[in-house]
Amino acid sequence: MQAAAGGKKSFDISYLWKIFGGVLFVYLFLGFMVIPCLNTLTSVFTTTDAEGRTDPFAVIRFFFAGNMPSFLWNSLKLAVCLVVTVNVVGISIVLLTEYFDIKGARILRLGYMTTLIYSGVALVTGYQFLYDSNGMVTNWLMQSFPGMNRQWFSGFSAVLFTMTFACTSNHALFLRNAIRGIDYNTVEAARNMGAKPFTVLFRVVMPTLLPTLFSLTVMTFITGLCAMSAPTLLGYNSINPEIVRLAGSSATDESFPQARAALLSVILALFTMILLTVLNHYERKGHYLSVSKTKAKLVKQKIQNPVANVLAHVYAYVLFLIYMTPVVMIVVFSFQNWAAVRAKALNVSQWTLSNYFGVQDYAYTRSSGKVATRRGAISGVFANEKTVGGIRLSFVLSAIAAALACVIVVLAVNYIFKNRNKKRGRVVEACLLFPWLLPTILICYSFRIFFNNEVWYVFGQNLYYKENVRFLIIMAYTVVKLPFALRMIKAAFYAIDDELEDAAKNLGASPLVTFLRVKLPIVLPSVLAVFALNFNALFTEYDMGATFQKAEGTTYAMVIQSMCNEEGRDGMNMNASGRRCASTVFIMLVSGLILYLVYGVGARDLGERLEHRKKWKQRLARLTGKKQTA
């Protein structure tokens, strides 16, 4: 018999809640994870031929006979190349700002970190603004090299270039932390034993970063494999855009499009599972931990060779320009009028807020000589019905999904924490991690196809029909964000001292009171951070928005994408590019604000908050005191 906590058990209302919670969890897991994905898997093998007979291998034969492998190959090519380029740039930016003594490192760091607030579809459209056929850089290049191809920024190289700089955010966060964790005494010891600076870098510093680099490499590979917005907007035939295209296609246009899309999703899932298994296996081996009890802070290394030093500075600032130019241009042009934006020529004498606020009519002269007016053709982000609609929809859906993911995970982690040594705890955890194994596109595609019928367990509703799609998007957003929420919130729960719960119990608090008044306030900053980060990611999310796109489900990312093609069409949307710039600035502001709230305000503990409050009170008192004396 095992020792147990004191207290006699008796039936109470909490058992009913537990049963209700368990049933709901099973319903959600089976209904919104397992069944739709299984449906996708089985659809690969249940295609019928012209005579209505099931042909389980028809799609697979089609795969090898047609051009489908080219999409897989393109995705693999992109993933492999991205691993190289992202690591080169990612390691460079971290070493240049954290390891080497480069002048202006703080400013450089800010530039390299812009991708934290400027990513996804906003970043791609920003790069297009500079480099596409009518982009600023393209125009400048055309002046110098008139013979060059205006469409140079498209296809594989454009996607690789854009994604290389878009995907260094993880390096900027995690590799930076890893390099900051290095014990400087190890560097000094190596130098003391006669190692040259670059020997120290490659033999002492880099090996300690390898575990982090390995994780980042796997994540980059998966990102490349599942790339969506850049290939779609820059024209590259990779898997994800093809899946979305096939999902929207009908059997009258081409052979079993849905089954082909399903096959591609399943292939992507297999790749993801293999990579994550490898990553998991590697992570279990553990990281190199410093054994030093008195760790010394890393001191920046001066590059002794003057030529190498100059080259390093040049390289650092070229990277800075690549990172910053789109951001600066987008911000600047968001305050320019439609003509300047269209010509991509800065007009320093005219600044406007029309890309943000207000509606204006556009008057122009027809070929007949008559002056015509397009009413409301110039409208700002917050005056354009379609854009505001997209923002509003994305805001509401993202907020609901981010909150739902947090609530589900907090309740589940509390349960997992209490049953951490029991099988049932591990099962619940595995269920929540399930979406991590599957590419987002597989989940969304499965939702779109499976719920585009009347499904009995959702009260016979077609969830892809009209406004129902919004509920479907919320569910997809929630499911996709569960694994991230689980990893973060679980870490916060496990950091709680067991004795706190014992103390609360000893002072007479019930399990519910202990959860609400002791544990929840402790994990709340992490929960809010997860909510904010998930909201941030979902607000401008592209992949899922594209999969579910329809009139009732046009999210903000889809609105931005449509802006890319709208400008100048019969003068109807004169300032679509300007509005796109303003949209990007708006996204950057929202993302920046959220990151500040999460890492600036949210990271403060109670002591720091009280100190902060005290300082503000003192400032206020000084101010009012001055006024009184005045």
Place this chain on the structure above:
Amino acid sequence: MIQLKDIIVKFGDFEALHNINVHVKEGEFFTFLGPSGCGKTTTLRTITGFIEPVSGTVSMQGRDITHVPIEKRNIGIVFQSYALFPTMTVHDNIAFGLKIKKLPKDEIERKVKTIAQKVDLSDEQLAKAVSQLSGGQQQRVAIARALVTEPAIICMDEPLSNLDAKLRVQLRNELKKMQREFGITTIYVTHDQEEALTLSDRIAVFNKGYIEQIGTPNEIYNFSQTEFVANFIGDINRLEYQIVGEMKLDGTKHHFIRLERVRVNRPKHDDDWQGQGTIESREYYGLYIKYYIRVAGQTIKVIEKNDGINIYDAGQQVTVGIHPRDVMSY
């Protein structure tokens, strides 16, 4: 006050406590002492109600509380980590238990203020977050929180182990002072024998789930009943074959002598055993000096008061004396 009778606790197949019998008297400062994993914390958690024994009874003031829920036992606990709620102010930490009991607001305020005064916490400190306090102040908050609900006894699980050596000594004294002032029965868990000896009225020495000896600090130190207790409390020399033979001690037993009972260069008394030894090395502690002396085929550790005059160097010849009365045999 508190009585444990034939307590057995099991974790799966592992028996953590074997037939534990303890009786803690009213107002006593009682310490559970022992190495890690010996069962002292398990015993404390059995008293507080976090662990239910497989057999045996826990009674308090004559009432069987073996199966009484934790919160109804009226036992205050000071945890090893203090377990102060980091999201609450000092005031809210202390008031937590009172709020759970749904006492009126003004009564809560009064009780919090009173206890804060007693443990020397100012109003300003009450408004602070616990993270803004020093280790010593945090300990006072933990004690105040445990005492404010007016428990019958207070249990402390190694509350000084997280502090640095100097602060530990300082707070040890304050702890004893506070216990005397409140007059509350206290059960204290520690693996630090010095802490146990200085604080306790009585000590129970634990080993592998058994209690080896219960007694006052003097009984435990000078009249250790078992070889384990003699070895665990303070430093000790085991006398080997040659000395045992020359002193005509019982060869079937193990014989020990405390360091301070060995005499160096002192006149011979009655039936003292004496031998010529050589100083191997010395450790200088300021107040006293510890010598390692090679004598009669073994190395004996000796502690001598540092009088600034009789200080021996390595290699120096000395006479080592042992009185048979000081030898502990098991």
